[in-house]
Each structure stands twice: as structure tokens, then as C-alpha cells.
Amino acid sequence: xxxxxxxxxxxxxxxxxxxxLVLAIPQLRSNVNLARIARAAGCCGVKKIIACGNAKIDPxxxxxxxxxxxxxxxxxxxxxLKELKSDGYRIVGLEQTTHSHNLHEYQFQMKxxxxxxxxxxxxxxxxxxxxxDSIEIPVFGLPLSYNVATATAMxxxxxxxxxxxxxxxx
Amino acid sequence: xxxxxxxxxxxxxxxxxxxxLVLAIPQLRSNVNLARIARAAGCCGVKKIIACGNAKIDPxxxxxxxxxxxxxxxxxxxxxLKELKSDGYRIVGLEQTTHSHNLHEYQFQMKxxxxxxxxxxxxxxxxxxxxxDSIEIPVFGLPLSYNVATATAMxxxxxxxxxxxxxxxx
Numbered sequence: 397x398x399x400x401x402x403x404x405x406x407x408x409x410x411x412x413x414x415x416x417l418v419l420a421i422p423q424l425r426s427n428v429n430l431a432r433i434a435r436a437a438g439c440c441g442v443k444k445i446i447a448c449g450n451a452k453i454d455p456x457x458x459x460x461x462x463x464x465x466x467x468x469x470x471x472x473x474x475x476x477l478k479e480l481k482s483d484g485y486r487i488v489g490l491e492q493t494t495h496s497h498n499l500h501e502y503q504f505q506m507k508x509x510x511x512x513x514x515x516x517x518x519x520x521x522x523x524x525x526x527x528x529d530s531i532e533i534p535v536f537g538l539p540l541s542y543n544v545a546t547a548t549a550m551x552x553x554x555x556x557x558x559x560x561x562x563x564x565x566x
Numbered sequence: 567x568x569x570x571x572x573x574x575x576x577x578x579x580x581x582x583x584x585x586x587l588v589l590a591i592p593q594l595r596s597n598v599n600l601a602r603i604a605r606a607a608g609c610c611g612v613k614k615i616i617a618c619g620n621a622k623i624d625p626x627x628x629x630x631x632x633x634x635x636x637x638x639x640x641x642x643x644x645x646x647l648k649e650l651k652s653d654g655y656r657i658v659g660l661e662q663t664t665h666s667h668n669l670h671e672y673q674f675q676m677k678x679x680x681x682x683x684x685x686x687x688x689x690x691x692x693x694x695x696x697x698x699d700s701i702e703i704p705v706f707g708l709p710l711s712y713n714v715a716t717a718t719a720m721x722x723x724x725x726x727x728x729x730x731x732x733x734x735x736x
Contacts, residue, residue, distance in 0.1 A: 398694040398697070400659065400661070400663040400664060400665055400666075400697050400700045402663055402689060403662040404688070408707055408708065408710060415706060432713065435712075439705050439709060439710075439711070439716075459708070461707070464707045492572070492574070492576055493571055493572055494569075495570055513572075519570075524570045524572065525568040525570075534730060535579065536578055536585060536611025537608045537612070537634045538609070538633060539634075540575050540576065540577070542609050543602065543605055543606070545716070546606050546719045549712075549716045550719055550720060550723040553723055554727075560706075561670070
């Protein structure tokens with residue numbers, strides 16, 4: 397008998413401080429990517445997603461993330477990003493830009509909005525203009541870019557890694 | 567004009583030390599998950615994947631990861647895990663078990679094999695018996711578990727975060 401016994405359906409961790417990340421997602425090409433992002437966000441304790449367009453989020457993929465987090469529908473991101481900015485959120489774009497921080501070294505403000513880029517087109521000029529920071533995930537091989545849901549999962553992971561440490565220290 | 571200008575197709579980073587992570591993947595339920603894992607692994611600079619079964623890796627999803635990394639096909643994982651163990655690799659299972667380390671706090675040995683669990687069944691008893699360590703990603707909401715490709719992406723990210731720091735310091 398192995399020392400490691402497989403566990404299933406552990407309850408989720410109750411952090412000392414609430415997750416204060418908001419995910420802002422443009423109308424994506426693929427609804428599958430949107431649903432995958434919803435599932436990852438729910439697992440990570442994200443409470444609110446802002447999604448553009450009316451694309452259905454497939455519950456077979458998103459699972460019960462849709463019972464956990466609020467999905468706010470918008471026509472476009474800039475107006476809501478401006479509102480969140482005036483509420484004290486830092487607007488952080490996940491995008492390769494001329495001024496990106498390496499995600500490995502980036503320190504998230506707990507109250508942040510993570511803005512995702514479109515699979516093909518990336519972030520629009522009006523979204524880019526509202527960013528406080530841009531972050532990118534280093535690539536060490538091929539292909540030269542991560543799938544959008546994969547990159548989002550990595551950024552969510554990094555936020556949680558930092559936030560969970562905050563939670564413990566408070 | 568925004569301070570942030572979108573960049574496309576930046577060449578990948580050349581690390582000072584090679585990525586020494588091997589990914590070991592059982593026969594998964596979904597070939598889409600396998601292909602997504604291949605793409606994320608290629609981006610992360612992983613050189614070798616061991617995949618069980620003959621499932622085709624869809625190049626529309628995996629992109630040119632298949633030109634970058636070697637895919638070794640096996641009937642099952644235990645024999646090749648034993649070989650890699652005797653070659654000095656640490657065998658690390660990505661699985662919720664009775665003795666899992668929190669990925670946030672886990673220090674990877676650079677020469678590691680990351681073993682993935684099946685979507686439904688998790689890791690087999692014979693795979694669990696060969697692990698040196700088991701790691702899990704904390705869940706802070708619903709659903710109670712990450713998709714397998716999402717969890718793998720997060721673990722690959724964490725390895726790269728640690729390994730890239732190694733690369734710089736050498």
C-alpha cells in the first residue's frame with residue numbers, strides 16, 4: 397500500500413481575507429475558452445467575472461463555478477474598467493506589450509482587475525489605454541504563445557499564491 | 567496613443583540552464599486535454615513528454631509544441647518512472663493525496679518528473695507507489711477541482727518560476 401492515498405472532493409479552503417481579483421474578459425473567439433476560464437476562476441476563489449457579449453458559458457465545462465461566482469455581462473470593457481479604477485482597483489492586462497512586467501516578478505495589488513486579451517487580436521487600443529500595468533508570462537519554447545485560458549490560469553495561480561500568503565500573515 | 571503597445575510573436579527566452587522537467591501523462595479521457603497540455607509544455611520549454619496510449623495529439627490545439635518537444639509513447643507509466651527515478655529524477659505526482667504538499671510552498675528539484683492524474687480516476691495505485699512527492703493546488707471555491715490541463719499548466723508555471731530564478735543565478 398502506497399504512502400499516498402488519493403483523496404477526492406476535499407472541501408475548499410476558507411481564506412482569511414476575501415479574494416479581491418475581478419476577471420475582465422472581452423468577447424472571445426471560443427466559448428470553450430470562456431467556460432474553461434470560468435472553471436479555473438471559480439476554483440481560485442474569484443467572485444466576479446465581467447464577460448463581453450452573450451456567449452453561453454457551457455456548464456459541462458465551467459461546472460459549478462457558475463454557482464460560486466457572479467458573471468456580469470457588458471457590451472465592452474472600457475466603461476466598467478473606468479468604474480473599477482475609480483473604485484481603487486488596479487487594472488492589469490495579461491498581454492505581451494512594450495512595457496510588460498514578467499509575471500514571475502510582478503507583485504499584485506490584492507484589489508486588481510485582470511484583463512484578458514482576445515485569442516487572435518489581443519487587447520484593443522482602448523483597453524490598453526486604461527491599463528495600470530501589463531504582465532506577461534515568459535515563454536521558453538514553442539509555440540510562442542499560451543492559449544488564452546492557459547495563460548489566465550497561470551495568472552490566477554500567481555495571484556492566489558501571493559494572496560494566500562497575505563491571508564496567512566493577517 | 568497608449569503607453570502599452572501590443573507585441574506579437576516575440577521570440578522565446580533562452581534560459582541559461584536547460585529545462586529538466588519531464589511530463590508523464592497516463593491515457594487521458596480527453597485528447598483535447600492532452601493536446602492542451604502539449605502546447606503549455608512546449609511554451610514552458612519542456613523537452614520531453616511521456617504519454618500513454620496512441621491518442622493523436624491534435625496539432626490545431628498543440629500548435630508547434632510538437633516540433634519543439636519529444637513525445638515518447640508508453641503502454642503504462644510505472645516502468646518508465648522507475649527508469650527515470652534511477653536516473654536521478656524526483657517523481658512528483660500532481661494529485662490530492664493524504665500527503666500532498668501545497669504547490670505554493672513546494673520546492674521543485676530541477677530534475678523532476680511531473681506525473682499527471684487521470685481526469686476521473688486520478689493516479690493509479692502503482693503510480694502512487696512510485697512517487698517521491700505529491701503536490702496539490704489549493705482550491706478556494708467551486709468547482710472543487712481544476713481541469714487536468716489547467717492544473718498541469720499551473721504546475722508547469724510554478725516549475726518555470728523556480729527554474730527561471732535558478733537560470734539567472736547560475
